[in-house]
Amino acid sequence: MTESALYEALARREGGRNGEVLLRIAADERRHGAVWRRHTGVEVRPQRWRVWFYLLMARLFGFTFAVKLLEKREDRAQEGYGDIADRFPEVGAIVADETDHEKALIGLLDEERLRYMSSILLGLNDALVELTGALAGLSLALADAETVALAGLITGIAAALSMSASEYLSQKSEGGGHPLKAALYTGTAYLMTVAVLVLPFFVLSHPLTALAFTLVGAVAVIALFTFFMTVVRDVPFRRNFVEMLSISLGVAAVSFLIGLAARRLLGTDV
Structure with a gap:
């Protein structure tokens, strides 16, 4: 849910084609959040401080830096998915989405x-x-x-x-x-x-x-x-x-x- 809020904020900041790609990724992240909410029965809110931190990094060091930093966090999450893949059949689809996200984000990284x-x-x-x-x-x-x-x-x-x-x-x-x-x-x-x-x-x-x-x-x-x-x-x-x-x-x-x-x-x- 935090990543969904972050990608939405980055989409508003970037606009154009980049914004469209980021909004699509944000929608996928919301869908992933709904999967885990269904399994856990817990409603969570985005961590606003983390959203603010990555937006600050994007403003200070550029969009590429913020996205790459976020990618490293997602890579750690994917490693964790491997431990529970046999218990939750949706994990395979989530990991595939995350891989697609990485490819889509790499396609955006052309910063002056x-x-x-x-x-x-x-x-x-x-x-x-x-x-x-x-x-x-x-x-x-x-x-x-x-x-x-x-x-x-x-x-x-x-x-x-x-x-x-x-x-x-x-x-x-x-x-x-x-x-x-x-x-x-x-x-x-x-x-x-x-x-x-x-x-x-x-x-x-x-x-x-x-x-x-x-x-x-x-x-x-x-x-x-x-x-x-x-x-x-x-x-x-x-x-x-x-x-x-x-x-x-x-x-x-x-x-x-x-x-x-x-x-x-x-x-x-x-």
Whole structure:
């Protein structure tokens, strides 16, 4: 019943052909609910908080993410059906419906942001590696958090514009997709990451404390994006998370040592 309410809400949000497919799936879910209501004699209402949660995920991370996340929940339900198939003859038809739902949903998954996932990944990865390293080095070379914040912000904005221009030229030379859209996705991902990484230096007065929060923010961004990729692309979470984390923190550590060396050799103390 929860899934029926959710698919109806998604249908209203999507509209058009997608909405029609989602309404058909919602009707099937209501019918499945009626089967179990007949067996149990229990009337249940949709879990509104769960409906709200998936709608929020669809709004924040896209329709594809929400649907893929829901699919994983349905896969677990299908495993449970196998344990009771011999007691309830309707289970076979329900499992067949769920399989059809999965095929129908896969047919809907053509979201623009996924077509430009490589551009988003480029901006996000580049910002994490470059700016985390730059902020780590600046935190040791410069003893003032506000100065580090301004230097990091200027560096981040300049790098975002540079990456956007490079992505535009790259896409145009390859002759595929929309170069301007790819550039905008790259630049937006870069700037959003810059905001997360630089913010602690504007809020906190001690640069090393701010750097610690920046590193926590970097880990959070990596975890969130890796989880997103795990859901929409069915890739392993741990291996991709460790790889991205190792690269970003490794560059930050090297930059930190360079900043320390620069401060001692040049005697910089701003």
